[in-house]
Amino acid sequence: MAAQKKKTGKKAAPPPQKQARPVRREVGGFVCLLLALCVLVSYFGVQAFFLTLLEKLLKGLTGYGYWLWAAALAVVGVVLVGHGGRPVRLRVTGTLAIPVLSGSLLHLLLCRVAYAPGAIGLPSLRDLWVDGLSLRGGGALSGGLAALLKAGFSSVVAGVLLALLLVQVLLELQLELLLLVRQLLLRLLQRLLHMLFHLL
Numbered sequence: 001m002a003a004q005k006k007k008t009g010k011k012a013a014p015p016p017q018k019q020a021r022p023v024r025r026e027v028g029g030f031v032c033l034l035l036a037l038c039v040l041v042s043y044f045g046v047q048a049f050f051l052t053l054l055e056k057l058l059k060g061l062t063g064y065g066y067w068l069w070a071a072a073l074a075v076v077g078v079v080l081v082g083h084g085g086r087p088v089r090l091r092v093t094g095t096l097a098i099p100v101l102s103g104s105l106l107h108l109l110l111c112r113v114a115y116a117p118g119a120i121g122l123p124s125l126r127d128l129w130v131d132g133l134s135l136r137g138g139g140a141l142s143g144g145l146a147a148l149l150k151a152g153f154s155s156v157v158a159g160v161l162l163a164l165l166l167v168q169v170l171l172e173l174q175l176e177l178l179l180l181v182r183q184l185l186l187r188l189l190q191r192l193l194h195m196l197f198h199l200l
Helices: 024-042 049-081 090-111 126-132 138-154 155-199
Strands: none
Touching: 024 049, 049 090, 049 126, 049 138, 049 155, 090 126, 090 138, 090 155, 138 155
């Protein structure tokens, strides 16, 4: 008799299905690009409900840093759309910190408003917000950070700390963005070579 194979009751496991790649970062990137466009349009005084609300929010929070938000949001959008699966948390956080740090540094250098000390010796957030809206100060977030550093260290030390932190963030982002541009150019070159190969 020929040897018969015994059948077991176990079924072979089906091959794992290929999971769809999540698109959260890409959606966030397109939202940031849209916000960058809205901020850019608000620079020219266009009056619309959402544009005015966004302008007041960014001016109230960062004051002088408002002028850097369109570029920062555009860079974040490009980084998120073209991430290619790489980690982007540091680049996004660093880019979004630039308007805040710049607003703080400019608040220390340019703001000549004498604020009445609040309960803990710092200016009230309301006063900082109002001066941020009129671009006479750093706003609630940037001006508050500047006032906190000034109260804790001094104007000179706070200015040096903010300048060093801003330079560090810019240097890190420059290296990251150069790598991103290099990868995008390499991908483009690969596609062009692939297309050329198929034409021949």
